[in-house]
Amino acid sequence: MMADIPEEVQEAAWEFVKYTVQPDVQAEWSAATGYFPVHTAAYNEPVLEELYEEFPQFLTSVEQLQNTTPSPATQGALMDAFPEVREQIMISLERMHEGMSAEDALNELESEINTIIN
Incomplete structure (x- = not known):
């Protein structure tokens, strides 16, 4: 909202x-x-x-x-690029936990998502 x-x-x-x-x-x-x-x-x-x-x-x-085992492919919205985007978000979060800055992780995530949806 x-x-x-x-x-x-x-x-x-x-x-x-x-x-x-x-x-x-x-x-x-x-x-x-x-x-x-x-x-x-x-x-x-x-x-x-x-x-x-x-x-x-x-x-x-x-x-x-x-009866489906929960996974990134079965949780939440399942249309179009959502499962792939969700996976990239998880990767970016992991990279930040490993020390990557939030800004760098977000820039990388933006690039990855744009590649997926284009």
Whole structure:
């Protein structure tokens, strides 16, 4: 959220986010769209339990997601260059821990990311 947004708009946006991540809301949204809910408690909501009972094939992707070993390729956004960019960020953080200055690490990271997205 940008700092120059009026405070009442920021507060309204935050209330909306808090509403949308509630398990019951996530379950309804997931059932309607087919997307995974962001709150794992949503899987215990009646609307999703009923959906999976009626269409057990929809559970395949849920089970695959839940049984996948976490890695940089499976955590967070998985589209386009995000996994590669995330890996470069980790490399830059490691280099700073090894003594590289933050400025040098950031400049190197910028170059690497530009190469990835171009």
